[in-house]
Amino acid sequence: MFLVVRLLIIAVIGATAGLGSVWLALESGVFDTAPRIGPWRLQAGGGGPSANPYAVAENARAGRIGLGPAEGIAVVAATDSAGNPLEPICHYAVEGAIPAAELWTLSVTDEAGNLPRNPAGRTGFTSRDAIRTADGSLVVIVGRTARPGNFVPTGTLGSVVLTLRLYGSGLAARLPGPDRLPAIRRLECGGGRGR
């Protein structure tokens, strides 16, 4: 009888702690080893034998495939450059340099990947329609109420995630440094002033 109880304890601990730790690891991203470039996190595509198994499992769960090395790179930001989470009630300036690429696109979604809905159908900017400053750098404002210049209305999104995709086959082999990707600066939140 005592042997049965012991086996039961072993089985229960093994199953709950084993599966629970998997869930915790995937939800918390504690084993997320993706390179970070300023506020941007490289969204690895592909998989393969050398990929982080936690990233492969998380991508499989979420149905993500990313961009392969031959396609380009995608970087994702859920925080501003100061490390604070992007808040849907705030306005942000995405500003700075962007590496040379065949084409780049900057899109705004929520954490689930839903695009903002607005009459203009504006969900981001690309290298073909973004207005550059005189020195060639980029300024895109993201927020709920309209601003002059390159502006993406976030509408009713409950969270804000920025995804910058750079297309070109050589980009994955030479990742840009933080000074080569735009910074994300919080402007104002709600009715108050930000930084």
Added chain:
Amino acid sequence: MTGALVRSLIAGLLIAGIVHVVAVLMIPKVAPNDATGRVRSVANLGNVTLIPSDGSVLTDLDPYFLHAVCPFDTAGGTTTTLTGTLPDEVWTLAVVSRAGGMVAGFEQDAAPDGVVSLTVGLADAVERLRLASAAAASGFTVEAPAGPGFILVRVAAADIESRPATLRALGGLTCAATERPASLGPAPLAPLPPINLEPTGQLRPALPLPVPAPR
């Protein structure tokens, strides 16, 4: 009594570690809602299907691109070939396999004229095509692990005006599955052993080396 319980606790934690590792490694193979499962829920084998970029099928597609998928299943030696002409735009092809992740990718410089012919299959099937068909040699061939997957075609449609032409080009793609010829006998049941000792005594990798993506 206490010692037995402590030993049970330690044994349980050891089992938990094994369960943890096995579960992490198994999730990509059994997750029903992975990228391949999502694509197969909206697209049939042998058909090119346009999928929306709004995250309803695959969660991380670029909204400034139009996307089409060509599902395949390499099991049994079936090869699948995507052919057609892509517009003079930024485009990429990605071969995604449930068992192997993204196994290959190509971008528009690989076919400057936009004419693409991409064949996916098991290693022996692709090798047979390479040897037997001069036509296949002019296109791309990709060896994928056994099982389902899909070819994802991404074409930039950043300009609204270009979307109709891009949609027509994607609609003109064909996705054809070819069964393994019966004359070749049954398909291999399992991956070959990792090392094959040749009669000459030389070691040769049994699995083919990965084909680098053309630049």
